[in-house]
Amino acid sequence: MRTIGSDILVNIRKGLLAVLFLLCTPALAEVAKDPFQEIAAKYLAADPKPVLSEEAHKYKVQAEFAVQEKRNDKAIELYGKALEIAPWWPEGHYQLALVLGETKKYRDAMREMKRYLLLAPAAPEARAAQDKIYQWESVAEPEAGRTFKDCPECPEMVELPAGSFDMGSNNGEADEKPVHPVAIAQPFAIGKTEVTQAQWRAIMGNDPSYFSTCGDTCPVEQVSWDDAQAFIQKLNARTGKQYRLPTEAEWEYACRAGKQQEYCGSDSGDSVSWNSFNSGSFFFNTPHPVATKQANAFGLFDMSGNVWEWVEDNYHDDYNGAPADGSAWMGGSMHVLRGGSWGYDQKFGRAASRSKFGSTYRYYSYGFRLARTLP
Template sequence: MPELVAQRERRKTLYVTEPLGSKLGLDIVIIPGGSFLMGSPDDDPDRLSNGSEEPQYLVTVPTFLMGRYPVTQAQWQFVAGLKQKKRKLDPNPAHFKGDVRPVESVSWDDAVEFCDRLSIHSGREYRLPTEAEWEYACRAGTTTPYHFGESINTNLANYNGKYKGTTAVDHFGIANAFGLSDMHGNVWEWCLDHWHDSYEGAPTDGSTWVKDGEDAYRVLRGGSWDCLPWHCRSASRDAYTSNCRTDDYGFRVVCVAPRTLP
């Protein structure tokens, strides 16, 4: 099993690196467990009118580790070269090419296969984040529409089509209090959960919310380079079929927290 390597400490946040070969790694951040209000408040002027961001409710999330950035194309290419578990992966699917740009044009099914291969390679459990984990990690203790405040502009995030495509991860050099970058814009990020039209009946422990029976729609979070600003809010949510691939759909990984870290 490759060892996690402690990289640095910044803003009192510990980063560790999952080795991917001899020259590449995947930075993951320890997200301390805690409780937060999930969803948007009644007085949010940008709250979606379809009711999908309500009602707000208290969620308690256990400690986990999360990718510091969306998965990059270089990281994708390495994992795509590992032994197949259930499905083939295109080693170079992205429309906007660049090793340090986020991989995009990958489906939910593709992202799950990536996590499965990475789990086997590393000996640790990797998966997509639950929707609650994603919002908790994005907010990082904030209650504002964005983790950096009440408003957003194109000096803070890639949205609204200004950049005409994805930008390299950490292009803006802005991280939230947990040390995560690119949580607003750049690429939508797949989550484990099935789509539900509201939060009525949602689990309060941060676990995956699934539906009975077959439902192929899966949650997307964070907005993208091609989105209007309100789609990039911490509470904003969308969904699409698990086999859909577009040039603004990507993902980041979660690692189940081990008992010990370097």
Template sequence: MWHTLLLVFVLIAPSFATARGQQALTDDIKLAGVVPKNSAEQFELAFWESIKDSNHASDYEAYLKAYPKGRFAVLAQARIARMRAAATPTPTATPAPAPSAAPPSAPKPAAKLAQPAPAAGAELKDCAACPPLISLPAGQFTMGSNTSDPSERPAHKVTLTTSFAIGKYEVTAGQWNACADARACQRSAQANEAPVRDVSWDDVQQYLKWLSATSGQPYRLPTEAEWEYAARGGTTTAYWWGDKLVPGKANCKECGPPWQVGAPANAGSFGANPFGLHDMNGSVWEWVSDCWHSGFKDAPADGRTWDEPNCTVRVIRGGSWREGAVYMVSSTRFKYDASVRNGQNGFRVARNLK
């Protein structure tokens, strides 16, 4: 397969050493100045910025879990206490029992229930800035194809032994720019609802580092096997909807409207596959964690990342809006230099489920 290489350019992060004065972060606290780029302080500040107006105690509890001695710890504790006090009903007086009545038995303490794992297909959102996820069950599927491109051969059984969560949509420019606002990523010029693109594999690692720090969850790229398992949605056909192209199912130049040559459609413009995932076919090529191999001979059978020391070429999956129907099949794969940005390349996130 071929893939168009666009001009490589270097994006220089804007300096923010200039004085910005005092920035009001909350009604209770003001901080002056700035913090070093990609520092722990900057990640903590980004986390706090994402929850500081929340009305949910769980958001502040998540902050305290990540930063028990953080600069906003006292404020977070105070807000939790205030929310809990507001939620506690005022006790009403009850008449004393008659002298002849036997005293009521003391209620048994409620058993503490273990937190259940998210049900398969459940939608998760770990923080205000986090992309929504869909939880997927463990399972077995046939990865690759013996009738398509040679790089997709041989078709082989893969068994995913643990459940995981993957992005319901590709990461959008708006979600990416929350990282840019925190000075941890370069800014995207695309519209907020469009899939972010023109980002390298290396750029994506910076976003994942920021998102993990902000959410308190270990975000990562999906493995190539996880990606194809998710894209197939439990099906065995060439496309998730069948073996023939159906207009209106994907964003590609032969797939029907909405389509335009200059840019992909907004995330979620097309229907979801059986797993509830949008835009796995077409839209933008999606980075995965694996190093590129020219075929699946000796590929791991358990779905883990197939990596190599000092890998510089990574796998992209799914085709883009500029490709035709042949690239829309669920087994489509190609390679790209990890350090190079291309206007057709984007990604979606994943994480393990505890």
């Protein structure tokens, strides 16, 4: 006779079977997140192994000839066509990886070489293939927009590639001139948002913010440049990484994100920034939670508005003599702030706009975001 207890056991068994079914379903299993792993698994299990069709063989021969003729772009195209027909072809991924490496498309080269190793893990060339991946890793630039966190309480960081841009504005204030080219030689990471009150509290054990009731996801404010450095020292000790303030050039490079827009991510200040026009009533403006306005092309929030952001550099009256390599420009008594704030006219959130104050000065619209040296 079935009892209540036996019914419960039956239901438990059914539940466990359902869970096992979901875990074993290829569409939901971890391996299925990369469809190529399924291709590799089928290829390795095949006996005999498939052979190239005549059309795929044609593209193979043409790709090899393009390599001989030093027409690497054509070779990449032809190997790609062959692999569309025969994605399981190990040699094709290997040769395509080498050509991509020759053209300095290192991330694409690593992807193809990893696919080769999935298909031919015991091949004689496997050691050389893995060594190629190691070589390419050392020179591959990070993909813009890739994010990471070094600890649960750490700010989320966005990797930015090396690059160049024109810094400053000929239409703004005197200290924004002259417009000058800057080359950021090394990739770096920058905070996706301004450092929040919760992040500050987790590292420092307190909250100096005037608007502390704004909440954990509001930017920490009422911090000086020296306060930001103290936070960075503790964070570096906790993580073993090299966090720092961005240089002024890195900040503007990150703000512009490869574009020439008036603000950090738009020609409209209202769409990307909390400023005195939109952050409250006529007499009571406030900061707002981070990442509640539109991001820029690098996926960074609040680079215009919310709180002013300290950068590493000392302030100079103009850009005559400024470094062209993106490094910090020191040698002054004041430090630079960028981005405008919730309490200022939106024009102060322009990509080129600058402000300054002494390193010990605290104000309830002064905050910061982090940079980090890679790796």
